[in-house]
Amino acid sequence: MTRTPRSPALGRLPIPTLGLVLVLALAPAPLRAQVPEGWRDAELxxxxxxxxxxxxxxxxxxxxxxxxxxxxxxxxxxxxxxxxxxxxxxxxxxxxxxxxxxxxxxxxxxxxxxxxxxxxxxxxxxxxxxxxxxxxxxxxxxxxxxxxxxxxxxxxxxxxxxxxxxxxxxxxxxxxxxxxxxxxxxxxxxxxxxxxxxxxxxxxxxxxxxxxxxxxxxxxxxxxxxxxxxxxxxxxxxxxxxxxxxxxxxxxxxxxGTLGHRVLQSYAGSDVQQLKILLHALGFYQSEVDELSRDRSFGDFDTETAEAVDAFRASAGLSTPSEGSPSGLVDADTVDALWAALEAAGLATDVRMQLRTLTRIRR
The missing domain is CATH 3.60.20.10 (Aminohydrolase, N-terminal nucleophile (Ntn) domain)
Known part of the structure; x- marks a missing residue:
């Protein structure tokens, strides 16, 4: 809440004047400071x-x-x-x-x-x-x-x-x-x-x-x-x-929390879960299982995830740790390449349906 500073001069006012000041201070006033300048006294x-x-x-x-x-x-x-x-x-x-x-x-x-x-x-x-x-x-x-x-x-x-x-x-x-x-x-x-x-x-x-x-x-x-x-x-x-x-x-x-809003290196969160789902769909992460386990570690960016990212980046022609990039680098280029690969494989729509609950805004 914004408070208006009290003036030291108020203490020297006669009582009736002070009362008037208080009444005026408490009276409703237009909040003009919250209105864009271009809206004042003009048609919207x-x-x-x-x-x-x-x-x-x-x-x-x-x-x-x-x-x-x-x-x-x-x-x-x-x-x-x-x-x-x-x-x-x-x-x-x-x-x-x-x-x-x-x-x-x-x-x-x-x-x-x-x-x-x-x-x-x-x-x-x-x-x-x-x-x-x-x-x-x-x-x-x-x-x-x-x-x-x-x-x-x-x-x-x-x-x-x-x-x-x-x-x-x-x-x-x-x-x-x-x-x-x-x-x-x-x-x-x-x-x-x-x-x-x-x-x-x-x-x-x-x-x-x-x-x-x-x-x-x-x-x-x-x-x-x-x-x-x-x-x-x-x-x-x-x-x-x-x-x-x-x-x-x-x-x-x-x-x-959509995948790609930050560069992933060593984090935890729903975008890590999205990353694993994309990599799994493309066969780079836990390809031996039909469905990923949604346990407590599902949102952790771990060594296995980083290695899967490195393998995907190599397949997509992106720089790898052997070429000086950080291991597990998930930047905008990585995300674009992931979605391009999913589109090419005809998997993008199915994967997006899996991601709906992970990217829902409920604010």
């Missing part, structure tokens, strides 16, 4: 691209977004466990998040809920909204006065929308990435971040030299998947960063 605007999506197998609903404005996570993404997700942007009306989700929860379709919300909005033509619901419903709207380039794409489980972008290739890259990750065994948050990465690589926001931010937000209705009563499992908000999408990925992978 997020020219941006985003994806609102659901995983029809797990029931997860989420939004990922990035823009060249500060603190995009405060305004654009809205999720509700067991209902769906809303992205509200351009001339952003934050009330749309709860209003549309309330309508969907009451039984309206995604498009009907969106249309009803827009019908009473005099500023509708300056809005851009995407809605995805867990029953596979999609709703989208791009106003006629949003900035070029503006547009949208959708599929059975996602709505991608963007305005003031480099061009249509941005939303197309986001959509393509999300479609290609269906059935991959990856968590929804991971897939959403990957979709943002694809859009950013295709050009992203057309503006230059501005503050940037990004966010991903996911809710999961399944029992025991969230530690919050509202079912929200992921809310990573990069309020300002020179490369916010890359930072979003770094935070996601670090918090989820």
């Amino acid at each position: 605007v997020f020219h941006t691209f985003s994806i609102a999506a659901v995983d029809l197998d797990t029931g997860e609903a989420g939004v990922a977004v990035t823009t060249r404005n500060a603190c995009v996570g405060n305004g654009v993404p809205w999720v509700r466990a067991g209902v769906g997700a809303v992205a509200t942007q351009a001339a952003t009306r934050t009330e749309y998040g709860e209003e549309i989700l309330d309508r969907v929860e009451a039984g309206e379709t995604a498009q009907a809920a969106l249309s009803a919300a827009l019908a009473s909005d005099p500023g509708a033509n300056r809005r851009q909204i995407g809605v995805a619901t867990i029953d596979g419903g999609i709703g989208q709207f791009t106003g006629t006065t949003t900035n070029p380039w503006s547009g949208q794409r959708s599929g059975v489980d996602y709505a991608v929308q963007g305005n003031l972008l480099e061009g249509p290739e941005v939303v197309e890259a986001v959509a393509r990435s999300f479609e290609q990750s269906r059935g991959s065994g990856r968590h929804l948050a991971d897939r959403l971040v990957a979709a943002l990465e694809a859009g950013q690589a295709a050009g992203g926001d057309a503006r230059k030299g501005r503050i940037q931010s990004a966010a991903v937000r996911v809710a999961d209705p399944r029992e025991g998947m969230a530690q919050r009563p509202d079912g929200e499992t992921v809310f990573i908000h990069v309020c300002e960063h020179p490369t916010p999408v890359a930072e979003l990925r770094r935070i996601h992978d670090t918090v989820s």
Whole structure:
């Protein structure tokens, strides 16, 4: 809690004045210091691209977004466990998040809920909204006065929308990435971040030299998947960063303990378990057994694991201890080579399904 220092002068004030000071000090005051400078006395605007999506197998609903404005996570993404997700942007009306989700929860379709919300909005033509619901419903709207380039794409489980972008290739890259990750065994948050990465690589926001931010937000209705009563499992908000999408990925992978978020040499943890599963699938670790033992030592990076890593690195043409590298070196190149080998062997999807519980975010 932040405390305001007492002024020594207060002790010399007459009693009535002191009482007035105390009343004023205790009165509610706007927390203006918590509001980004660009939001003060101005309309909330997020020219941006985003994806609102659901995983029809797990029931997860989420939004990922990035823009060249500060603190995009405060305004654009809205999720509700067991209902769906809303992205509200351009001339952003934050009330749309709860209003549309309330309508969907009451039984309206995604498009009907969106249309009803827009019908009473005099500023509708300056809005851009995407809605995805867990029953596979999609709703989208791009106003006629949003900035070029503006547009949208959708599929059975996602709505991608963007305005003031480099061009249509941005939303197309986001959509393509999300479609290609269906059935991959990856968590929804991971897939959403990957979709943002694809859009950013295709050009992203057309503006230059501005503050940037990004966010991903996911809710999961399944029992025991969230530690919050509202079912929200992921809310990573990069309020300002020179490369916010890359930072979003770094935070996601670090918090989820995804293999590759650190260089492994002699550690213990769930990423070590993931490493052993990958090496076993490729025949480099305990190939004599059909299934690895999940005992207390499963997460330990031991000599046997290091030797398996060295053997894999040699097979992949990576440097080995005989060439001066540390024994058991698991760096980004090692992880990329492991997944490339699994993809080539047709094992990647099955392995990802095994890793789901080891990389789940439940914060």
